[in-house]
Amino acid sequence: MSxxxxxxxxxxxxxxxxxxxxxxxxxxxxxDGNQKIAKRKDEKSKAELMAAKRELADLKERVKVLERIATDGNTTDARERARIAAEIEALRGLPAAKEEQSE
Structure with missing residues (x-):
């Protein structure tokens, strides 16, 4: 052989x-001759990805609830609304009490 x-x-x-x-x-x-890395189709990785997505969605929902709990009752607007609502309820009961006393 040569x-x-x-x-x-x-x-x-x-x-x-x-x-x-x-x-x-x-x-x-x-x-065109361009080289790319092909995506692999692993069933196990798809299941893990779906589980991670579900866990992330659950954690986002928990954070939303915790943010609402931490901020809703503690803002000055929320306190002012609660004070006004309590005052309105107190005033609603006031005229009814006067009518009972006059009869």
Missing amino acids: SWAIVAIAGIIIWGIVEIARARAGIITDE
């Missing part, structure tokens, strides 16, 4: 090894 044939065979083998490694790593080439 030395050029040995070089050609070694080159083909190396090229094949590189292509197999790229395929295992998920590197693909589009029609």
Whole structure:
């Protein structure tokens, strides 16, 4: 065998090894020759992703509730509304008490 044939065979083998490694790593080439990493379709990772999304949604809901508890009753507007509501309720009971006393 000539030395050029040995070089050609070694080159083909190396090229094949590189292509197999790229395929295992998920590197693909589009029609323009650009290389991209292909997304893998692992069922386990999809289930984990969905569980993480559900947990994140639950945590966001808990934070909303905690923010509402921490801020709603403690603002000056909320205190003012509560004071006005209590005053209105007290005034509602006041005329009814006067009518009972006059009879």
